[in-house]
Amino acid sequence: MLIHESPLTRKLSAFVALSGDDLETLARFHQRRRTFQAGHELIHEGGKHQSAFILAEGWACSYKMLPDGERQIVDFQVPGDFLGLRSVLFRATDHSVEAVTRIEASEVLASDIFDGFATAPRLATAILWAASRDEAMVVEHLVSIGRRSADERMAHLLLELGARLMLVGTGDKTGFDCPLTQYHLADALGLSAVHVNRVLRHLREEGLVTFQKGRVDFNDLPGLTRLADFDLDYLDQDGPLLR
Amino acid sequence: MLIHESPLTRKLSAFVALSGDDLETLARFHQRRRTFQAGHELIHEGGKHQSAFILAEGWACSYKMLPDGERQIVDFQVPGDFLGLRSVLFRATDHSVEAVTRIEASEVLASDIFDGFATAPRLATAILWAASRDEAMVVEHLVSIGRRSADERMAHLLLELGARLMLVGTGDKTGFDCPLTQYHLADALGLSAVHVNRVLRHLREEGLVTFQKGRVDFNDLPGLTRLADFDLDYLDQDGPLLR
Numbered sequence: 001m002l003i004h005e006s007p008l009t010r011k012l013s014a015f016v017a018l019s020g021d022d023l024e025t026l027a028r029f030h031q032r033r034r035t036f037q038a039g040h041e042l043i044h045e046g047g048k049h050q051s052a053f054i055l056a057e058g059w060a061c062s063y064k065m066l067p068d069g070e071r072q073i074v075d076f077q078v079p080g081d082f083l084g085l086r087s088v089l090f091r092a093t094d095h096s097v098e099a100v101t102r103i104e105a106s107e108v109l110a111s112d113i114f115d116g117f118a119t120a121p122r123l124a125t126a127i128l129w130a131a132s133r134d135e136a137m138v139v140e141h142l143v144s145i146g147r148r149s150a151d152e153r154m155a156h157l158l159l160e161l162g163a164r165l166m167l168v169g170t171g172d173k174t175g176f177d178c179p180l181t182q183y184h185l186a187d188a189l190g191l192s193a194v195h196v197n198r199v200l201r202h203l204r205e206e207g208l209v210t211f212q213k214g215r216v217d218f219n220d221l222p223g224l225t226r227l228a229d230f231d232l233d234y235l236d237q238d239g240p241l242l243r
Numbered sequence: 244m245l246i247h248e249s250p251l252t253r254k255l256s257a258f259v260a261l262s263g264d265d266l267e268t269l270a271r272f273h274q275r276r277r278t279f280q281a282g283h284e285l286i287h288e289g290g291k292h293q294s295a296f297i298l299a300e301g302w303a304c305s306y307k308m309l310p311d312g313e314r315q316i317v318d319f320q321v322p323g324d325f326l327g328l329r330s331v332l333f334r335a336t337d338h339s340v341e342a343v344t345r346i347e348a349s350e351v352l353a354s355d356i357f358d359g360f361a362t363a364p365r366l367a368t369a370i371l372w373a374a375s376r377d378e379a380m381v382v383e384h385l386v387s388i389g390r391r392s393a394d395e396r397m398a399h400l401l402l403e404l405g406a407r408l409m410l411v412g413t414g415d416k417t418g419f420d421c422p423l424t425q426y427h428l429a430d431a432l433g434l435s436a437v438h439v440n441r442v443l444r445h446l447r448e449e450g451l452v453t454f455q456k457g458r459v460d461f462n463d464l465p466g467l468t469r470l471a472d473f474d475l476d477y478l479d480q481d482g483p484l485l486r
Contacts, residue, residue, distance in 0.1 A: 015332070046476065064382065064386050066386070066390050066391075066472075067472050070390050072385065072386045072389045072390050074382050074385060074386075085375065086375040086378070086379060089258070089368070089371065089372045089375055089479070090372075090375070090379075090476070090477075090479040091476070091479055092476040092479075093476075094379050094382070094476050094477035094479075095379075095382060113368065113371075114364075114365075114368055117360070117364040117365075117367045117368050117371075118364040121357075121360040121361040121364060121367065122357075122360075124360045124364065124367045124368075124371075125332070125356065125357055125360050125367075127371065128332065128356075128360075128367070128370065128371050128374060129332045129333075131371060131374050131375060131378065132328065132329040132332055132333070132374060134378060135329070135374065135377060135378040135381060136329060136333075136337050136338075138378060138381045138382055138385060139307070139317050139337070139338060139381055141385055142315065142317060142381060142384055142385045142388060143307050143309070143315045143317075145385060145388050145389045145433075146315045146388045146433040147309050147313050147315050147433075148309075190388075190389040190390075229309075229310050233289065233333070233334070233335040233336075233337050234333075234337035236332070236333040236334055236335075236337075
């Protein structure tokens with residue numbers, strides 16, 4: 001794959017037109033390409049001075065384990081996303097990242113980041129933008145769990161995933177392929193798996209969205225957007241998107 | 244105030260030793276110093292191309308309003324923190340920021356960030372670190388609301404605030420001055436104001452922590468830390484801290 005066709009390049013290009021220097025630096029971030037099987041834990045909470053990764057293919061999820069063995073999924077990662085960017089900057093990693101599907105990802109070392117920032121300052125602002133966007137998503141997940149009903153949470157998450165995938169070219173207004181199980185959705189939304197099933201059935205019966213056989217179909221995008229009070233601003237991605 | 248004594252400089256120095264160039268760039272971030280009264284909304288959700296601020300004195304909070312008029316407080320900001328860093332990078336701001344007390348803050352424009360990154364790449368990595376730390380805090384707040392009991396949430400938040408204030412020199416192992424009301428705590432923790440009062444009384448009766456008359460006193464720091472399963476890793480601040 002040429003570097004200007006990578007999902008990360010597509011994503012960062014929503015923020016800034018990358019120069020030749022920027023693209024060259026970004027290419028160096030993609031030198032150590034690796035493959036991981038579904039279920040593999042790439043990044044371990046509490047690990048010291050770990051690498052980060054740029055996801056090229058497949059899905060991952062970031063999470064924290066609680067002392068009682070419960071899991072809170074913080075976010076899902078799709079192609080073009082960083083996995084564990086904090087883990088190269090922090091002394092000890094504060095969260096874990098697991099492959100949801102078989103994934104391909106490029107390992108990024110702390111030195112790649114530091115050297116890259118010195119030679120490509122525009123790329124540095126683009127990476128700060130991407131990190132800010134990741135934070136904005138976690139904020140929305142906090143608002144969902146704190147203040148939104150189960151139906152609204154589910155609608156909001158599915159719309160967010162659809163918009164993110166559209167930005168990197170693997171989804172459209174009709175929907176997207178989705179490898180998540182009811183257990184992933186439950187751990188992300190603070191619901192039980194049984195409750196997740198009930199919510200999905202309800203949204204389907206209302207004619208809003210269908211999640212079946214690894215595929216999310218938006219049956220009524222304006223209706224679903226209204227239900228979730230979904231506003232794309234926090235993803236800061238102009239262009240041919242959901243709206 | 245000299246720039247190497249500013250709260251932001253103190254905070255960033257926990258990540259990297261700032262050079263003369265870095266400090267000079269940082270000084271330019273502090274040129275437009277402004278004062279705001281308690282309750283003033285500095286940053287408005289939905290606003291276009293707004294400024295960010297560096298908080299020098301006082302407390303602020305960031306939040307999102309829901310369609311039904313409910314508020315979810317995402318985080319509190321203390322001296323040395325950015326207010327609305329995303330609002331200079333995003334086309335439209337995804338959250339609001341309000342002064343909790345009278346505050347002093349320096350306005351930062353997008354051009355300050357872009358020019359600063361070009362001249363001081365080490366400062367750029369330090370700002371990415373600070374943004375990553377902000378995200379790590381939102382992650383903890385998500386885990387609190389999703390998975391922790393009311394007692395554990397409160398303990399975790401008070402320990403976090405104590406650790407953050409200690410890093411910038413306005414708190415110690417015995418506690419810190421805290422201007423928050425029960426309504427702030429309720430909107431942050433997803434509890435009612437009545438529930439907040441009950442939780443604070445319970446923690447006080449257990450001899451763990453007392454929040455009275457604008458002051459948080461850690462009566463049993465190890466016990467409180469155990470209750471919250473509080474691990475400082477996510478703040479990534481070495482040094483003479485809570486542990």
